[in-house]
Amino acid sequence: MQRNYAYLRVSTKEQNLNRQLDAIKQLNEYIDERDIYVDKISGRDFNRPGWQALKRSIRSGDTLFIHSLDRLGRNKTQILQEWQWLVDNKINLLC
Template identity: 40%
Template sequence: MLIGYARVSTQDQNPALQTDALKAAGCGRIFIEKASGAQRDRPQLQAALDYLREGDVLVVWKLDRLARSLKQLIETVEELEKRGIGFRSLTENIDTTTPGGRLVFHIFGALAEFERSIIRERTRAGLEAARARGRKGGRPPALTDKDLQKAKALLADAGITVEEVARTLGVAPSTLYRYLPGGRGALPDS
């Protein structure tokens, strides 16, 4: 069975062009969504995915109606493939139920993987160049050595709580415990 999914980005837009194309393609059921493609929570898409059974084909008018990014598109289609469900995009003329359609889609996947590899390489090279210039990545420490000495001095007084010391230093108690894993027990006996 062909199952259609149509999506428009705003409430003002009309999905008629998409639904007409999906009906002409032979879709027996069409799920219509009015939501941005960047939005992860799309109830009608989820309903369509839940409705699909092995041997069915999910049909969209255009690839960008299903997913906003190539990564998201590939993940969705791979999940459909695992369930024995085909995918068809009318505008791009991609149909994963045919050998040619699967080839085109796998080329898309290979290009996406290539792009991810290049981004990883650039990131790694950028971090190495920054380290070579003496820069360290990551978040700065929440407490300096001076703050830690102050915390230990304050905690030596049994009348001051960890929460009070943390508030004084402007950190959460959990942060203080992370720096002093044993809490008061980590302090040397006076």
């Protein structure tokens, strides 16, 4: 059974995730709260607890919703590597 996931990230604990969460909810797609992964940490690299947990949970055929590509990270090369991982694992990505 295919599932929908969401990934939200802000750079600091003081920043608010509401804008990203609202944008995801406007897609009118059902995403169970347990399938929303969050990091409040720099996008410097992908060694983030929420991102790593998401990668362990998401499966081929699932869909990942993110507000925008910059929420994945700051480094273009690393973003492309993670994007390729999603493609290789047949995970749909919607921004």
